Amino acid sequence: MQTQRETTAENSANRDTVRQTVADIARFLQDTFSQRLTAHIAGIEDAKQVGKWCTAQNAPRIDSELRLRAAYQVFQTIEHAENSHIARAWMIGMNPQLDDDSPLQAIAADRFKDVMAAARSYIKGDL
Template sequence: MATTAATTANTPAVAKSAVSAERAHATTVRMSIADIARFLQDNLGQRLTARITNINDPRQVGKWASGDSAPRQEAEDRLRAALQVFQLIQDAESLYTARAWMIGMNPQLEDEAPLTVIAEGRFRDVMVAARAYVDGG
């Protein structure tokens, strides 16, 4: 009986992660790249958003956010990955927790910050770490 109770107790957390991940994915694919850049600029700042995309001029993020220019595909991929992970954490916790999670050292990512790992193109690693966090691991 104890096994059933433990299994039942764990089910909502796993389901929450799966539902949150689907919701984060849907949000990300529906948003324009200008809206994504604006969201990340507003919540992480231009410098950190520029760091995610490996660009030297943080003002370029503002141009993307205003729709004056569009990022190259590699930068867009990083922006979309960052938003999806941010949304997953925010949905489970809060805006402030999501920001702190993105910039803080993460033991599941060899003590690198998730935004640094996204900048390296390791999107899946960050999503795995985010899901583990949401699931309480």
């Protein structure tokens, strides 16, 4: 059963994610993690495409958008429960629940549910 803190963090993150355009999400991830890492998350090799997404010159393929939205939502979930510095560190750090991959690496590998489960565990204090 989820605590009030977990439910509030997840609901706020979900609302934030749904309301953002893909350009806004790409820009946020680029500003937070770098253009190159955002390209990795999205599963593309040309990091310059991220800049084009940020300015809405073009849009990512659906599989890339799914990864970007997942990364944004998980980041927002941790940030709502903690703060942006902790959320960034959590997203790039090794995670034992993800076989020592970082949450960003796991998202790039389409392991969205595993990452959200790890985020919930973190918020609960299980890890």
